[in-house]
Amino acid sequence: MALVVQKYGGSSVATAGHIKAVARKIVDRVARGDRLAVVVSAMGDTTDDLISLAEQVSSSPSPREMDMLLSTGEQASAALLAMALHDMKVSALSLNAFQLGIETTGRFRDARIVDLDLSRLRHRLEDVQVVVITGFQGISPDGDVTTLGRGGSDTSAIAVAAKLGVPCEIYSDVAGIYACDPRVVPEAKKLDYVVYDEMLEMAALGARVLHSRGVEIAKKYKVDLYCGSTFSDEEGTRIVNTLPEWLEQPVVTGIAVDMDQMKVTLEGLPDGVDLLTRLFGCLAADGVNVDMISTVSAGERTSITFSVVSGHICQVRDSVRESLEGIDGWSLSDDSTVAKVSAVGVGMKTSSGVAARFFSALDGAEVSVLGTTTSEIKISVLVPRDQAGDAAKALVAEFDRREEQP
16 A cells, blocks of 8 residues: 555646546545545635735735635635545545644745644544645744745645655646647647756746746655646656666757746946845845846946846835935836746756757747846746747757757
């Protein structure tokens, strides 16, 4: 008898019918002799609907109360799934973050898991076949409910699997991880295997199948990770430390597209490294990840351009004002009509000419490049949002070509 952690996303539990379908999938697994810890997201668009409700009753909802509100979505889907399993004669119960013992930092809306006390989960699994767990949430040192940020249910599931030392299966409405989002490039191929380093980059760069923090945990604790479809028996994707020996490493594994980007430009800043240190220090302290940094100096003044996630623009404005307090003559502008397109692949480490092929493909598609950043296994560009699809299609076509045999 094996213990396995499964996670079902919001699209998988979006309706009563979908919840019953998930329950039937779980029943089939239980019939094979497994016991399951099942982590669930809120149903469909519940989280967005709750945010909308909060904005209707308050012009400035407190982060604490927002987390109290948002956590109810997962509690509803967990309880409903347990009910469906009962009707199918499978013993099950639901546990929320407090009952389970998920301890987090006190940062509302974006907490980090710091510890898991799974003694109650282990005890319950001796009595029932399935424990359904609320994803996306935890309890702060002060006893407040916290949420882990968008996609945090992945993190919840993988953290539980890591603590238990068991495999983790992530189920959604897609059959696995694709070389590019099929909604952007319909002809993109599904990947059988992806290595952790590639998945980390792809998740951080906009690939939405897995949450990057969850992948970090999986890599650190060597969690066997599988991504598949809730509604199909098609084989999914396995995330591994290294590819099987018989499988050749491609130069580029995937193309990620992130539409949730904003370009920020600061003009008229005094020259000086100390000012940049203060500016980016404030941004980091406020939890803002900065990318695509470029500077241009003219005389004694400097302009800085960088990209951030769109949802962080309010923190950016606050951080900039704080770091530049007492300095006159500067201005801030932002542009939301941009997207980030990235090529990711461990094979880049040992292949020459990747950058030439990358930019040649973009040039052929007449895509304008507004900014660039690279690492050992990725190339990212900032492009006009309305050109992101063309950029992704050109890159998929370029790197999906079979290399000529010598």
